[in-house]
Every structure is written in structure tokens, then in C-alpha cells.
Amino acid sequence: MQLVTAIYASTQEFPKAETYGLTGQMRRAAVSIPSNIAEGQGRRLEGDFQHFLRNARGSLLELETQVLIAQNLRYLSQVQAEPLLALCSEVGRILNGLIGSIHKN
Numbered sequence: 001m002q003l004v005t006a007i008y009a010s011t012q013e014f015p016k017a018e019t020y021g022l023t024g025q026m027r028r029a030a031v032s033i034p035s036n037i038a039e040g041q042g043r044r045l046e047g048d049f050q051h052f053l054r055n056a057r058g059s060l061l062e063l064e065t066q067v068l069i070a071q072n073l074r075y076l077s078q079v080q081a082e083p084l085l086a087l088c089s090e091v092g093r094i095l096n097g098l099i100g101s102i103h104k105n
Helices: 003-013 022-042 048-070 076-104
Strands: none
Touching: 003 022, 003 048, 003 076, 022 048, 048 076
């Protein structure tokens, strides 16, 4: 949830021409991460939960790429992008650990 909030705050200053482009894509990818976790957790089947966790990981990787694109386009400075990428890495470690723990059981 912290990552979603950070992405929304970081994209507020993107050019208006990007409202339906990169801004929207980044926000949707960010929201998709906790949404997939919640939906998967609400399912009763273990395989379903793991499937939704993998979807969340896919959205996370998509978001990381989009942060780098925004940095390349100079919509985000390196100083702005670094904490976003650090949050992405942290969420990725958590997701990978959770996926691994479910797979072992």
C-alpha cells in the first residue's frame, strides 16, 4: 500500500499528456499489486493464492520498468526514482518469500 501511495504522489507532476499514458499505467500496475494479493488471499484454494501472488509479482516487474522509463523520459529524477525502486525491491522480496513459503507447503 505504501508503494501505491508513493507512485500516486510521484506521478502527480507528470505531463498532462501522460494522464492516459504512463501515469495511468504506473498507477494501475501499482494498484494491481495489493489488489492481487488481497484477491488471492480471499480465495480458498492454495493454488489460487499462489497464482494471484505471481500476478502481483508480474505487476511489480511492470511497475519497475515503468519507473525506469519515467526516469529515462526525465519525468522522474534519479533522486525521485531511487526510493520507488527500493520500495519495489522490498515488495519483491516479500512476494518471493511468500510464494516460496506456499510452494514448500
